[in-house]
Amino acid sequence: MWRLRDKYAIAGVGYTAFSARSSVTVRDLALEACGGAMADAGLMPADIDGVVSFHFNDSVPAMAVATGLGLPGARYAIDYQAGGNAANLIVQTAAMAIEAGLATNILCYRAMNGRSGFRLGGGRELAAHGVTQYTAPYGWISYPQAMAMWCRRHMIEYGTTSEQLGAVAVTCRRNAALNDRAMQRQPITLDDHQASRMIVEPFHLLDICLETDGACAVLVTSAERARDLARTPVYIMGAAYGGGPNQGDDLFDAMRWPDHSHNYARYIADDLWASAGIGPDDVDVAEIYDCFTYSVIMQLEGLGFCAPGEGGAFVQAGRIDRDGALPVNTHGGLLSEAYIHGLNHVVEAVEQLRGQAGARQVDGAEIALTTAGAMTCGGAMVLRN
């Protein structure tokens, strides 16, 4: 279990514009976001000695960012081969590396030309080798197709409805309307969700996240050092990373997963809450990984905000609205703000806890949950101001 409660903090955040066509290299996106996080914290290149990222589709290596920023003392520069499951893990990794003495101030980033460059939603390579030989020959290729299989099983098991999925999409869009940097700000109704084109049943178009060119970054340092920096520190109270048995041969594969009506969240919940010393009821704002609408429902159940099978009803009737009992995805999420693979959820949590979220600010937010992952593995954090 995470034993570093409140010992590390996020001291800076940075981001680029989110667009469908950045017209710059991924390297430049990463440099802009990282430079922003560094400046936000009031640090100089000479202060940064670590860079951590993850790559799954489009990216640029951490060492390229260390080189591009001209970090004279960069020691710890490394990337995970991972997807959205690592968007919280890189922040945890930074704290772990500092605790171990490998670095002192670490930039964590995610950068990609996810729309104009490599489109993750467009399918994978068509080579059917390894575990893919059992899936691709059946036309089971894209991530929406992979995750629709999980969503269907939740529907079979619990009677979850498309309208309940739609409640997540509508909430995210309503929040995005208040967010200057969100890509999709035009409000939608449940009818719009239901009328949107069917992509892969049970997913309509509005159940599926955006594709984005952009980058986000956060600066992680010790709590002690953070208190001397420019911004109000946001402390990492609790953290967890993991999954269940038979996580698969790659992120798509879940053939041997025990039960597709729940995901990784169930397996990390106890460690997450115990490490933070609080429970779900104490969370003021929750930024939950929403590559697809259903994943929010499954994580709410897995992390104990409601019982298994109750997530569909939980997200209805305004409970997850900005002024509801549990405000969810106050920035609009991957569904409506941008697809920065979950690191934008961490940035949003920091801005909420600093009271800097402008029109979308949740009054008095003191404790935030962030999550990253949707299938067999993932991570989460509890942050506080």
Add this chain to the structure above:
Amino acid sequence: MTAYGKPVPAPDADSAPYWQGCREHRLLIQKCGACGAVRFPPASLCPDCGSAAHDWIAASGRGRVYSWIVVTYPVPKDIYAGDVPYVVALVELDEGVRLPTNIVECDPHDLMADMPVEVVFDDVDDTLTLPKFRPLPD
């Protein structure tokens, strides 16, 4: 890929007997020689006990629909445009393992959870046979 144009499985050391079985219209799965667990996908070691000892057994070819999707937007578009809507399912065989497949000879909207299905071998060309499933008659 062949003129067939769709992804073609590349048999490897673990899976060659499985695909060869399909050619012969037999659905072969591995049964551990030590603990008796059956497994899919094929693997050299038993995920339950770690033993390398195993036999290939012929599955009954019958099972139930565990979950399914209906692909209505083709990805990639040029390859699957003529196939939509089509069904991809996870079928749980009577032997207890799950495998991805297409459900054929069935309207996509007639699919139901736990629907009983049976294997039907699709001889794609002279080298490839894909096991697919169709509803079992009542």
